[in-house]
Amino acid sequence: MPADTxxxxxxxxxxxxxLSGCVRAYIxxxxxxxxxxxxxxxxxxxxxxxxxxWLVRGAVLLHECAGQPxxxxxxxTALSGAHRHAYHSTSEPGGDFFCLAFQPGALALLTxxxxxxxxxxxxxxxxxxxxxxxxxPWQAWLHAMHGAPDHGARVALCEAFLAPRWAAAAHExxxxxxxxxxxxxxxxxxxxxxxxxxxxxxxxxxVHQLTGLRPGEVERMLRAETxxxxxxxxxxxxxxxxxxxxxxxxxxxxRETRALYERPPAALKVHxxxxxxxADWMLRRG
Numbered sequence: 001m002p003a004d005t006x007x008x009x010x011x012x013x014x015x016x017x018x019l020s021g022c023v024r025a026y027i028x029x030x031x032x033x034x035x036x037x038x039x040x041x042x043x044x045x046x047x048x049x050x051x052x053x054w055l056v057r058g059a060v061l062l063h064e065c066a067g068q069p070x071x072x073x074x075x076x077t078a079l080s081g082a083h084r085h086a087y088h089s090t091s092e093p094g095g096d097f098f099c100l101a102f103q104p105g106a107l108a109l110l111t112x113x114x115x116x117x118x119x120x121x122x123x124x125x126x127x128x129x130x131x132x133x134x135x136x137p138w139q140a141w142l143h144a145m146h147g148a149p150d151h152g153a154r155v156a157l158c159e160a161f162l163a164p165r166w167a168a169a170a171h172e173x174x175x176x177x178x179x180x181x182x183x184x185x186x187x188x189x190x191x192x193x194x195x196x197x198x199x200x201x202x203x204x205x206x207v208h209q210l211t212g213l214r215p216g217e218v219e220r221m222l223r224a225e226t227x228x229x230x231x232x233x234x235x236x237x238x239x240x241x242x243x244x245x246x247x248x249x250x251x252x253x254x255r256e257t258r259a260l261y262e263r264p265p266a267a268l269k270v271h272x273x274x275x276x277x278x279a280d281w282m283l284r285r286g
Contacts, residue, residue, distance in 0.1 A: 009029070009030045009033035009034050010028065010029045010030070010034060011026075011027070011028055011151070012025050012026075012027050012281055012282070012284050013025060013026040013027075013155060014026075015158075015159065016159055016163075018163060018166075018167070019159060019162060019163060019166055020103075021103060021106065021166070021170060021177050021180055021181075022102065022103055022106040022110070022162060022166040022169075022170075023100065023101070023102060023103065023106070023158070023162065024049050024101040024102060024103050024282065025101050025281070025282060026098070026099070026100055026101075026151075026154075026155050026158065027098070027099040027100075027101060027281050028096075028097065028098045028099065028151040028154075029096070029097055030056075030057075030096040030151075031058075031091060031093065031094055031095050031096065032057070032094040032095075032096065040090050040091045040092075040093065040095070041088065041089070041090050041279075042060075042088070042089050042090070042091070042279055043086055043087075043088045043262075043279045044083070044086060044087050044088075044279060044280075044281070045086050045260055045261045045262065045279070045280060046083055046084050046085060046086060046221060046259075046260045046261075047082060047083055047221060047282070048082045048104040048211060048213055048217070048218045048221045048222065049082065049101040049102060049103070049104065049282070050079070050080060050081050050082055050101075050102050050107045050115060050118065050212070051079070051080050051099050051100060051101045051102065052077070052078070052079055052099065052100045052102075052125055052142075053074065053077070053078040053079075053080065053097055053098070053099045054076070054077055054097065054098045054099075054142075054145050054146055054154070055074065055075075055076050055077070055078070055095070055096075055097050056096040056097060056098060056146065057094065057095060057096040058091055058092035058093070058094055058095030058096065059073055059074070059091075059092050059095070060073070060074045060089050060090065060091050060092070060095065060097070061073055061074075061089060061090050062074055062087065062088075062089045062122060063088045063089060063090065064085075064086070064087055064088040065083075065085070065087045065120065065121070065122060066083070066084075066085055066087075066120035066121070067084075067085035067120075070087075072122070074089065074122060075122075075123070075124035075125065075126075076146070077124065077125040077126060077142050077145075077146070078122050078123070078124065078125060079118065079122070079123050079124070079125040079128050080118070080121070080122045080123075081115055081117075081118025081119045081120065081121055081212045082104070082115070082118075082119055082120075082211055082212040082213050082218075083119065083120045084119070084120055084213070084217070085120060086262060087122075098145065098151055098154050099281075100158055101281075101282070103180060104180070104184065104210070104211045104213070104218050104222075105176060105180065105207075105210040105211050106166070106169075106180075108209065108210040108211070109169045109172075109173050109176065109210065110162070110165055110166065110169050111129075111130045111134075111138075112130060113128065113130060114209045115209065115210060115211060115212040116208050116209055116212050118212055119212035119213065125142055126139065126142060129142075137161075141157065141161045144157055145157055145158075175192050175195060175196065176192070176210070178191075178192070179192050183219065183222045183223065183226065184215065184218040184219045184222055185219055186215075186216075186219065189203060189207070189215055203215070220256070220260075221260060223245055223246060223256075224253075224256050224257055224260050224261070225282060225283070226245055227241040227242065227244075227245040227247070227253060227265075228241070228257065228261075228265060228268055228269070228272075228283055229283065230244065230245065231265060231268075231269045232269055232272055232273070232283060238250050238253060238254065238264075238265040238266060241253065241265065253265060261280060268280065268283065271283075272284050
């Protein structure tokens, strides 16, 4: 991890390569270290990524979740599932948080837990921990993250805890990793079902358990994100991004981004280059 990223007050950091199939990103934001007037609001768009959130300092009030108004203080260690709707929250002044975003399906493979009940929900992570012998190590890790001296140390704790567990899960569930590598596209899902002798209906139920979403929803969200990242990183036009990522035309791409991100592609491209924003995390440069 570059030193400037470790010491940044706000960052989106990729995991070590060995954990790329498990972790989508580490995200942190220390409002006390950011310029005065930095927005304290966060509006997270629809996303296939479950996440663990540690409130290192201060509290966060959830205003909107599951497409409905909410008035809920987040737990100090919160777990969010995949979400079909944007959720909106506000941090107290001077707040500091660290978030671990998991790849679709990874948290379920690590824990053996069904993620479907977590969709569009935020829960206390300690209440959701795996049962049996694994519960104590997970509990200890969640506590250790709060006591870490800085966010760089938190990244190191995540990787030390997750790496051996993910290596075992990846070995046991290798066919799912091939689906993930293909960004959950239909041909890869069909190949998996055929290899395992599953009906399409059984595959759909299993994906729902692993991700909290229907297979097509995961594919749809990942496709939109990939196309938007092409606009950001390769300076692709909205038309080129649309045509190279399976959309019928630019209008189709625009409708999808408005539905998922509440903005058209061009506006999202500008928005994600603004360092002070606290939303659409996966589209930011970091």
